[in-house]
Amino acid sequence: MKNFRAIHDQKIIDAWAAQISRRNKGIGKAQLFLIITLALLGLWIYFGHSLIAVFLFIGVFTSFVISQLVDRATLLCPNCHESPISAMQHGTAEDTDFCVHCYYWLKSPYGNSRDTQV
Numbered sequence: 001m002k003n004f005r006a007i008h009d010q011k012i013i014d015a016w017a018a019q020i021s022r023r024n025k026g027i028g029k030a031q032l033f034l035i036i037t038l039a040l041l042g043l044w045i046y047f048g049h050s051l052i053a054v055f056l057f058i059g060v061f062t063s064f065v066i067s068q069l070v071d072r073a074t075l076l077c078p079n080c081h082e083s084p085i086s087a088m089q090h091g092t093a094e095d096t097d098f099c100v101h102c103y104y105w106l107k108s109p110y111g112n113s114r115d116t117q118v
């Protein structure tokens, strides 16, 4: 079994939180827009049986996949500057708790409250 030990550094946790909030204002918003567009196009395909809608759906879906890849490549660990999730993991790094490369915590293991110092 691997020796599993994560390092707790408030500076890294703060830097990560700032990075996530910047990301949510930029690419996060774009992804939300793409998901809503996909849902609407899905309804259009279902009720309208339109070939144009199918092509648009494929186009928007491709954009969404590309945006996920960009997101993965740009959302990097503040400590080691690598993507904090492994290549085998799905989705984006946003929900991860710690970096798989340097084992620094990206979110506080003690919860969000800054008042509870251990």
Ligand SMILES: [Zn+2]
Pocket: 077, 078, 079, 080, 081, 082, 084, 099, 100, 101, 102, 103, 104
């Ligand atoms: Zn790291």
